[in-house]
Amino acid sequence: xxxxxxxxxxxxxxxxxxxxxxxxxxxxxxxxxxxxxxxxxxxxxxxxxxxxxxxxxxxxxxxxxxxxxxxxxxxxxxxxxxxxxxxxxxxxxxxxxxxxxxxxxxxxxxxxxxxxxxxxxxxxxxxxxxxxxxxxxxxxxxxxxxxxxxxxxxxxxxxxxxxxxxxxxxxxxxxxxxxxxxxxxxxxxxxxxxxxxxxxxxxxxxxxxxxxxxxxxxxxxxxxxxxxxxxxxxxxxxxxxxxxxxxxxxxxxxxxxxxxxxxxxxxxxxxxxxxxxxxxxxxxxxxxxxxxxxxxxxxxxxxxxxxxxxxxxxxxxxxxxxxxxxxxxxxxxxxxxxxxxxxxxx
Ligand code: SAM
Ligand code: DTB
Ligand code: SF4
Numbered sequence: 001x002x003x004x005x006x007x008x009x010x011x012x013x014x015x016x017x018x019x020x021x022x023x024x025x026x027x028x029x030x031x032x033x034x035x036x037x038x039x040x041x042x043x044x045x046x047x048x049x050x051x052x053x054x055x056x057x058x059x060x061x062x063x064x065x066x067x068x069x070x071x072x073x074x075x076x077x078x079x080x081x082x083x084x085x086x087x088x089x090x091x092x093x094x095x096x097x098x099x100x101x102x103x104x105x106x107x108x109x110x111x112x113x114x115x116x117x118x119x120x121x122x123x124x125x126x127x128x129x130x131x132x133x134x135x136x137x138x139x140x141x142x143x144x145x146x147x148x149x150x151x152x153x154x155x156x157x158x159x160x161x162x163x164x165x166x167x168x169x170x171x172x173x174x175x176x177x178x179x180x181x182x183x184x185x186x187x188x189x190x191x192x193x194x195x196x197x198x199x200x201x202x203x204x205x206x207x208x209x210x211x212x213x214x215x216x217x218x219x220x221x222x223x224x225x226x227x228x229x230x231x232x233x234x235x236x237x238x239x240x241x242x243x244x245x246x247x248x249x250x251x252x253x254x255x256x257x258x259x260x261x262x263x264x265x266x267x268x269x270x271x272x273x274x275x276x277x278x279x280x281x282x283x284x285x286x287x288x289x290x291x292x293x294x295x296x297x298x299x300x301x302x303x304x305x306x307x308x309x310x311x312x313x314x315x316x317x318x319x320x321x322x323x324x325x326x327x328x329x330x331x332x333x334x335x336x337x338x339x340x341x342x343x344x345x346x
Contacts, residue, residue, distance in 0.1 A: 002249045004203040011199055011245045015237070022244035022276040029251045033306055036254060036279040037297075038090040038124070039083030042287040043112065044070045044105075048096035050128075052151075053160045053227040054188060054220055056288040057096035063225040065288050070095070070105050076112050080119055083283065086294065087308055090122035092147060094287050098164070099129040106134065110141040117142035124184055129164070129172045135179035145213055146176040147184040153200035156193045160228075173208060182213035186256070189242065190220035190234040198242050202249055214279065215246055215253050219260025221289040234260070236268050240275050247276025254279040262290050266300055273304070 010018065026032055042057075047067025051060040059067070080091050093112055100106045109125060116123035125138065126147035138146065150173075151157065154166045176183055185208070187201045205212055219234045246255050256279035257272050264272075284293040292300070301308050 002203070002206040004199060007199045007202050007206075007245055007249060008196075010248050011195070011241055015241070018241060018244045019275055022247040023274060025248050025251045026276045026278070030278055032278075034278060035273060035301075035306065036090060036256075037086075037088050037282045038092050038256070038279060039080070039086075039088040039283050040092045040094065040281045040286055040291075041071075041076065041079050041083075042096070043076060043093045043109075044068070044095035044097065045288060046096050049098050050163045051161060052163075054191060054223065055226065056223040058226070061223075061225045061227075063223050067096070070108060073108065073111055073115060077115050080116050080121065084119055084121055086282070088121060088282065090124055090144070091116045091119075092124040092126070092281075094126045094147075095128070097128045100127045100134060102134070106137075110137060113138060113141040113143050117144075126184075129168060130175050132175050132178060135175045135181060139179045139181050143181055145182040145184045147216070148172050148176065149186050149188070149216065149218075150201055150204055151187045152191060152193050153197035154204065155200070156191070156197045160191055170204075177208070177210070183208060183210075184214040184216060184256075185212045186214075186216035186218065186258070188218040188220050188259070189239060190231050190260075191228055192231060195238060195242075198238075199245070202242075202246060206249060211250050212253055214256055215250060216256040216258040217243060217246065217277070218258040219263070221259050221263075221286070223289070233263065236264075236271075239268070240271050243272045243277050244275035256280065259286055259289065259291075262292050266303060269300060270304060 045068045046057045046065045047059050048055070048057045050058055052058055056063045056065045083091055100109065109127065113123045113125065122144040123142060124145040124147055125143060148169060150166065150169055152160060157166045173183055173185060185205060189198060205215065219239065220228060220231055222229050222231050243255060243257070255277045257269065257277040258281055261269060261280065281291055282294070282297050284291055298308060
């Protein structure tokens with residue numbers, strides 16, 4: 001198992017060596033042209049009882065995000081079909097809940113999972129804390145992965161969230177694993193933690209058995225009205241180092257470059273992909289915050305010379321193991337386009 005000391009050693013390598021090792025691990029375990037695109041939908045927004053210091057949806061802060069009821073199935077179906085047509089291979093749904101209550105709302109979530117699976121996409125949900133029985137029912141509905149982030153190190157956690165503990169989070173991760181659902185678990189950079197805290201988070205992830213199937217690395221999207229509204233942006237090279245370290249420590253995982261891409265240059269995002277990130281959220285909105293829009297991401301992929309198909313080579317597989325190709329390959333980038341230096345989104 002990778003320890004904190006191992007991680008620190010990897011992280012501190014000279015950057016060219018670190019990137020070389022990360023790219024080597026990447027190529028040994030993945031098709032380097034395969035960057036998964038996941039769609040994200042907030043199926044129940046706002047009014048959450050937790051006090052997560054980064055979150056637009058906490059009822060503890062005045063963020064201007066109104067609480068809305070749980071979406072109906074038809075709306076979710078429409079969004080999922082659209083996402084699939086745009087090339088998403090995973091559909092992720094989030095709720096602003098501390099935990100789901102059993103009853104009609106949880107039953108509707110199960111139906112949402114079924115409808116996404118029936119569209120042949122991977123289904124992921126993030127609903128807060130779960131019981132063993134809820135995890136079992138999600139598995140039965142066909143859930144591919146459960147997203148539940150540890151967010152930061154154990155020691156930094158109480159500075160960000162007071163309404164639940166680190167061990168509460170770990171208990172849910174274990175319930176998910178007992179139900180044989182893949183774990184999607186990562187964190188947020190830029191919440192006042194230092195580089196050691198970030199490595200401590202990776203060390204916690206390394207203790208999960210099996211290790212997470214996917215690791216979202218979010219950069220804080222500062223939300224006006226939350227305690228972290230004025231947090232400093234994350235240093236770009238620190239982000240790249242962390243992505244590369246995660247790639248080396250978790251060779252098989254999808255390392256997902258998650259929130260915060262709309263404030264990253266195209267070049268920084270590309271550096272993260274070279275460092276081993278192989279998944280993004282796409283669509284112009286995350287849960288409540290902005291994300292690069294479809295045309296910015298089309299530019300990003302075009303500039304890398306990567307096709308916009310969900311599975312660009314026979315090495316990659318679709319939601320249920322089969323190869324799928326939904327859209328034609330784009331034409332290769334023009335020389336003029338490649339020479340342009342510009343920020344990717346905004
Ligand atoms: N309520 C559930 C929970 O907390 O587990 C699920 C929804 S919650 C919004 C999903 C994840 O989004 C959080 O665990 C956090 O890591 C991430 N997140 C929330 N607000 C964010 C922000 N402003 N910037 C970056 N990531 C954020
Ligand atoms: C994750 O790690 N990042 C996504 C997803 N899992 C659910 C959420 C990002 C939220 C960004 C802030 C917002 O949209 O409110
Ligand atoms: Fe609620 Fe999740 Fe936001 Fe925390 S991160 S306030 S639990 S929606």
